[in-house]
Amino acid sequence: MDLVEYQGKQYFARYGLPIPSGEVANTVAEAEAAAERIGYPVVVKAQVQVGGRGKAGGVKLAGSRAEVAEHAGNILGMNIKGHVVRRLWIEEATDIAREYYASYTLDRSAKLHLAMVSARGGVDIEQVVEEDPDAIARLHVNPLDGVTLEAMRELVERAGLDPQAWEGAAEILVKLYDCYIKGDADLVEINPLVLTTDGQVRVLDAKVTLDDDAAFRHPEWAEIENLGESSERERLAKSKGLSYIPLEGSVGIIANGAGLAMSTVDVVNQVGGAAANFLDVGGGADADLMANALEVINLDPSVRAILVNIFGGIVRCDDVARGIVSALEQVDIASQIVLRLDGTNAAQAHRIIDERASNKIISEHTMLGAARRAVEIAGAPSSQGGSKP
Numbered sequence: 001m002d003l004v005e006y007q008g009k010q011y012f013a014r015y016g017l018p019i020p021s022g023e024v025a026n027t028v029a030e031a032e033a034a035a036e037r038i039g040y041p042v043v044v045k046a047q048v049q050v051g052g053r054g055k056a057g058g059v060k061l062a063g064s065r066a067e068v069a070e071h072a073g074n075i076l077g078m079n080i081k082g083h084v085v086r087r088l089w090i091e092e093a094t095d096i097a098r099e100y101y102a103s104y105t106l107d108r109s110a111k112l113h114l115a116m117v118s119a120r121g122g123v124d125i126e127q128v129v130e131e132d133p134d135a136i137a138r139l140h141v142n143p144l145d146g147v148t149l150e151a152m153r154e155l156v157e158r159a160g161l162d163p164q165a166w167e168g169a170a171e172i173l174v175k176l177y178d179c180y181i182k183g184d185a186d187l188v189e190i191n192p193l194v195l196t197t198d199g200q201v202r203v204l205d206a207k208v209t210l211d212d213d214a215a216f217r218h219p220e221w222a223e224i225e226n227l228g229e230s231s232e233r234e235r236l237a238k239s240k241g242l243s244y245i246p247l248e249g250s251v252g253i254i255a256n257g258a259g260l261a262m263s264t265v266d267v268v269n270q271v272g273g274a275a276a277n278f279l280d281v282g283g284g285a286d287a288d289l290m291a292n293a294l295e296v297i298n299l300d301p302s303v304r305a306i307l308v309n310i311f312g313g314i315v316r317c318d319d320v321a322r323g324i325v326s327a328l329e330q331v332d333i334a335s336q337i338v339l340r341l342d343g344t345n346a347a348q349a350h351r352i353i354d355e356r357a358s359n360k361i362i363s364e365h366t367m368l369g370a371a372r373r374a375v376e377i378a379g380a381p382s383s384q385g386g387s388k389p
């Protein structure tokens with residue numbers, strides 16, 4: 001789960017990181033009231049799960065109530081890279097002398113955690129990484145050893161942070177590691193970590209990705225409101241144990257196994273179509289599961305054909321076929337379904353489908369054939385990109 005900035009900051013605060021004071025606001029009036037309590041100047045910040053808010057005009061300094069109202073009004077409803085702003089974070093403004101970067105993430109290839117610190121943080125960090133990879137100091141951390149204040153002092157010095165920032169930044173990095181490990185995050189990032197004009201080190205932005213597999217250890221996560229634009233169908237899929245990823249096209253895809261689902265997406269592309277989603281039903285494919293999968297896909301208004309691609313191994317194709325037939329009795333599916341069933345008991349499966357003889361289900365024997373048929377039904381992909389409602 002990805003947290004938005006203020007949730008990330010609140011998560012940091014649990015682990016003792018110093019966070020500027022601020023308040024959430026969902027309306028202009030709430031933003032004004034928050035700013036009155038915090039005191040001017042404040043920063044009005046869009047809370048969306050995407051970087052580059054500053055450049056998009058989603059982060060604004062305000063020196064008065066009128067300015068807060070103006071910026072809050074402009075930012076609420078703003079579309080930042082496909083994310084519509086519904087919530088603001090109003091924060092006491094900081095006088096910035098220098099902007100740095102700090103993060104921890106897992107370096108899978110090294111099988112170690114990786115700390116990254118740079119003296120060139122701020123809105124252009126991606127560009128800095130590209131132009132001058134040496135501008136980022138890296139330190140691999142063995143999870144069995146953890147980090148020490150000493151090691152962090154050495155790291156921030158090596159990163160070229162200003163000497164006044166060394167102690168404060170090193171202390172923050174120790175706490176940030178604690179948050180990363182005990183908080184079961186896959187990523188914690190502070191950009192910018194700033195040195196203020198009066199010599200303090202502060203956390204001005206927060207990016208936190210929590211490791212969903214650790215949720216059982218964190219009852220407190222239940223209170224974190226999911227502000228991702230996860231749609232009704234994403235929530236439904238999750239609650240039914242399906243892995244569902246929405247995409248941009250018009251062919252809905254159901255497959256068993258992530259590998260087959262990915263190949264199906266590729267084949268649909270290859271024949272000139274575009275997948276509307278990626279839905280992996282996993283090991284099973286019984287009637288309930290198929291009904292759930294079809295129900296999820298059916299909620300997507302951009303789906304114009306559904307391609308079901310099941311390879312029977314342990315799962316028997318005739319079970320899948322019965323599953324689909326009974327799913328169609330449970331759910332009223334808007335689109336036509338192109339079915340490719342191969343593997344164990346495929347012949348029986350085809351008989352079951354043929355008996356049903358509905359123009360809702362079309363059987364194809366090959367993956368390529370099925371993809372062609374589905375794309376044909378869905379029609380040419382619309383040229384407009386962008387995100388879905």
Ligand code: GDP
Pocket residue numbers: 043045050051052053054055059061092093094095096099122123191192204205
């Ligand atoms: P992002 O663009 O989505 O990464 O949003 P950030 O929270 O990182 O803010 C973008 C930029 O706004 C920062 O790099 C700062 O330069 C600036 N900014 C954010 N907060 C403050 C603040 O309190 N005071 C000042 N002067 N600038 C700020």
Ligand code: MN
Pocket residue numbers: 122191192205
């Ligand atoms: Mn930032």
